[in-house]
Amino acid sequence: MQTETRTTIDRTTTSGGTSISVMRFTGDISSASKESVLGAWQTVSGNGPVLLDFSKVEYINSSGIGLIITMLMEADKSGQKVAVFGLTPHFQKVFTMVGIGKYAGLHKDQETAAASL
Amino acid sequence: MVITTGTSVEVRLPSRLGFEKVAMGTAASVAQLMGFPPERIEDLKTAVAEACINAIEHGNQLNEKLSVGVILSASADGLEVKVVDNGEGISKQPPKPDIDRKVHGEEDPRGMGMFLIQALVDEAEWVHDSKGNGSYVRLVIRLDRESEFDKESK
Numbered sequence: 001m002q003t004e005t006r007t008t009i010d011r012t013t014t015s016g017g018t019s020i021s022v023m024r025f026t027g028d029i030s031s032a033s034k035e036s037v038l039g040a041w042q043t044v045s046g047n048g049p050v051l052l053d054f055s056k057v058e059y060i061n062s063s064g065i066g067l068i069i070t071m072l073m074e075a076d077k078s079g080q081k082v083a084v085f086g087l088t089p090h091f092q093k094v095f096t097m098v099g100i101g102k103y104a105g106l107h108k109d110q111e112t113a114a115a116s117l
Numbered sequence: 118m119v120i121t122t123g124t125s126v127e128v129r130l131p132s133r134l135g136f137e138k139v140a141m142g143t144a145a146s147v148a149q150l151m152g153f154p155p156e157r158i159e160d161l162k163t164a165v166a167e168a169c170i171n172a173i174e175h176g177n178q179l180n181e182k183l184s185v186g187v188i189l190s191a192s193a194d195g196l197e198v199k200v201v202d203n204g205e206g207i208s209k210q211p212p213k214p215d216i217d218r219k220v221h222g223e224e225d226p227r228g229m230g231m232f233l234i235q236a237l238v239d240e241a242e243w244v245h246d247s248k249g250n251g252s253y254v255r256l257v258i259r260l261d262r263e264s265e266f267d268k269e270s271k
Binding site for chain 2: 059062073
C-alpha cells in the first residue's frame, strides 16, 4: 500500500567550490522508509554539507518526519549543515510547525538551498 | 455530484500501516466535493492519515484481524471525521513535541502525530467508549476557516 522509498545520492559543487551531497527521495517517507533513508544517510553522515530533495515525494507522515529528525540529530552531533528543498507548500508548513526549520533551512529549490550552506 | 448536509461515507481499513492512505484519499474526495480549498484538503489528509496510523498502531496494535472505522459526515459548515479502533484510548494528551529535545536525543524523534492533528484541524477530541466498544478520535474541519497556523503566518 505504501509507495516504496528510493533514495539516491549525488554530489554538486557550489559557486564557492564547496562540495555538497544531495539526497534525493522518491515515493513516500514513512516508517517503511527507514532502511532506504537512514541507510543512504550513513553514506553521507559526517561528510560535509547535505541537501535533502523532497521534490518527488508526495506523502510524508509523522514516522517519516521522525526519520528526518534522526538525520538532523546525527548532523547536529557532527556539526554537519543540512538544508531542505522541494517540499510542497503543505509539507513546508508541516516542517515549520514541528520546528525542523530550526535545524535545516527550508528552501524552494536546489540553488537557493545550496547557496544557504 | 454534490455532497449535502447529512451525507455520510464510511470506510473500514485493515490494521496494516499504509492503509491510512485509503482513508486519506476518501476524505480528500469528500472534502473536494464539499468545496474545501486545496490547502485545507491537504491539512485534512495529514490529520486523517495520522489519526488512522494511531488507530492501527496503538489502538489495534497492528492486529490485522481488527479493522479501523473511518466515518465522514458532512454538515452545512464543515466535515466531521471519526476514526474508531478497538483500543482503550488515551488517558492524557502527550506533551507538545519539542524539536530541541528531539534533536538532542532527549525525546523520541517520532511522536508528532497528535500534535499535527490538533494543529491542522479546527476541533480534535479523543473519546474512550466506556461500554468497551472501542475508542475514537473525532476531527472537525470547517469550510469557512483557514488553519490557525496559516492565520498566524500572515
